[in-house]
Amino acid sequence: xxxxxxxxxxxxxxxxxxxxxxxxxxxxxxxxxxxxxxxxxxxxxxxxxxxxxxxxxxxxxxxxxxxxxxxxxxxxxxxxxxxxxxxxxxxxxxxxxxxxxxxxxxxxxxxxxxxxxxxxxxxxxxxxxxxxx
Amino acid sequence: xxxxxxxxxxxxxxxxxxxxxxxxxxxxxxxxxxxxxxxxxxxxxxxxxxxxxxxxxxxxxxxxxxxxxxxxxxxxxxxxxxxxxxxxxxxxxxxxxxxxxxxxxxxxxxxxxxxxxxxxxxxxxxxxxxxxx
DNA sequence: ATTTTTGTTAAGAATTATTCTAATGAAGAG
DNA sequence: CTCTTCATTAGAATAATTCTTAACAAAAAT
Numbered sequence: 001x002x003x004x005x006x007x008x009x010x011x012x013x014x015x016x017x018x019x020x021x022x023x024x025x026x027x028x029x030x031x032x033x034x035x036x037x038x039x040x041x042x043x044x045x046x047x048x049x050x051x052x053x054x055x056x057x058x059x060x061x062x063x064x065x066x067x068x069x070x071x072x073x074x075x076x077x078x079x080x081x082x083x084x085x086x087x088x089x090x091x092x093x094x095x096x097x098x099x100x101x102x103x104x105x106x107x108x109x110x111x112x113x114x115x116x117x118x119x120x121x122x123x124x125x126x127x128x129x130x131x132x133x
Numbered sequence: 134x135x136x137x138x139x140x141x142x143x144x145x146x147x148x149x150x151x152x153x154x155x156x157x158x159x160x161x162x163x164x165x166x167x168x169x170x171x172x173x174x175x176x177x178x179x180x181x182x183x184x185x186x187x188x189x190x191x192x193x194x195x196x197x198x199x200x201x202x203x204x205x206x207x208x209x210x211x212x213x214x215x216x217x218x219x220x221x222x223x224x225x226x227x228x229x230x231x232x233x234x235x236x237x238x239x240x241x242x243x244x245x246x247x248x249x250x251x252x253x254x255x256x257x258x259x260x261x262x263x264x265x266x
Numbered sequence: 267a268t269t270t271t272t273g274t275t276a277a278g279a280a281t282t283a284t285t286c287t288a289a290t291g292a293a294g295a296g
Numbered sequence: 297c298t299c300t301t302c303a304t305t306a307g308a309a310t311a312a313t314t315c316t317t318a319a320c321a322a323a324a325a326t
Contacts (some may be wrong), residue, residue, distance in 0.1 A: 010293080012303065017302095031283080035287065047304045070200045072283065085237075085245055094245070100235045104218075104254055108229065112218055116258040121237055123248040143273065143322080164313080179276045184313065205312065 007062055014038075014045055018053045022063060022077040028084075028093040068093060068120055083119040089128035096120045096121065140195055141202075147178055151186045155196060155210040163205045163216075163227040201226060201253055216252040220263035229254065 004011055004019055017038050027033070035050045054075055057063045064076045068086055074093065081095040102117060137152055139143055150171050160166070168183045187208055190196045197209045201219055207226065216229040235250060 010302065012292090012305075044305075046284080046307095047283095048306080049304060055285095065203065067200060067203045070198065085241060085247075086246070088248065094241075096237065096241065098238070102233045102235060102252060104229065105231070108218060108227075108254075111259050112220070112227070112254075113257045113262055114218075114254050115221065116237055117252055117254045119235060119250055119252045120248045121245075121247050122243075124246045126162055126244050129246055145274065145321095147275075165311095177276075179278095180312095181277080181314085182275060185274080207300095 007057075009056060009060070009061055014042060014049050014055050017041060017045075018050065019057075022057075022075065025077055026075040026095055028076050030069075030074050032072070034075075066093070080117075081116060083121070083125060085121045085123070087125040087128055088122055089124060089131075092125055094125075140190075140193055142189060142193070147175060147182050148186050150175060150178075151183065152190075155190075157210065158210055159228055161199060161209050163202075163207050165205070168206075196253040199226070214249060214251075216254070218256070220255045220258040220261055221255055222257055222264075226259055227258075 004016070009015070018034060021029075021034055021037055029037075031047070031050050031054055035045065035047055038050070039045050045131060054063065054065075058065050058075075061079060062077075064079055066074045066076050068074065068084060069091055075093075078095060078097075080097065081099075083098065083100070085094040085096055086092070096119070100119060102119070107130070108114070127131070137149070142148070151167060154162075154167055154170055164180070164183050164187055167187070168178065168180055171183070172178050186236075187196070187198075191198050191208070194212060195210075197212055199207045199209050199217070201207065201217060202224055210227075211228060211230075211243070213230065214232075216231065216233070218227040218229055219225070229252070233252060237247060241247070
């Protein structure tokens, strides 16, 4: 619960609400998703606070900013290296916590220090497939 | 050269210029990069034309819209399935035209029809590493 | 060779996502 | 209590992209 303290920034009610909203959330919400969900509880909550907090958390490595949806940034509280499955139709994003071995040849490593990788699988989720692609 | 005809849309001078600018271009330019480069030759060129054309080409499958840079869309004339290497620092994107075998377990395939995948390798390019990360 | 249709362009307005700014406020240090 | 620091808010500003509209040009139909 209050393992949040170790993040090392001031825990305000707004920030706690954002953290709670993110905790275990596998829906990869955008800033707006979070804002919309939170303003019920905090009608005075500002967009800037959501952006500031998400930015602070990203810089502290507590969450990941994911760049899959061309329309907006999305955030993922799961900071373990993992991959994603994206529905081309509804843009739903599903976590794939499997470790794939993809090794890039030496010739690339000579000009680039590789620090990690991320695989996006794309396709059609069952719901969208039913409705016809 | 005029294999462009088969694309099946009207080939105007502006569109030809955009196509030429893209042809064999491995720099993954953004709409603005293209616009800036083209308005020298076509001072009357409008941003809207660049966006419309990129959009039309994307829908026709002639180019790919790539969603790696959180700030803007970038375009890639290489429509063969391939992967990318991104420098965390300067955001340079390099093509990796290697076929990796990444097979996702059956349990994912049951709820998702997988149509493809894209691997992003991220790290530091030589130049940025020299300057110190 | 006109007319009609269809699709393209340019300019700028509009929209959307995000960042910045300035004023205010709360919490902790002294 | 007063000072300092950092967070919050509202709203302005910015940046990327999309939309709208009018003028236009090529192709198709007459």
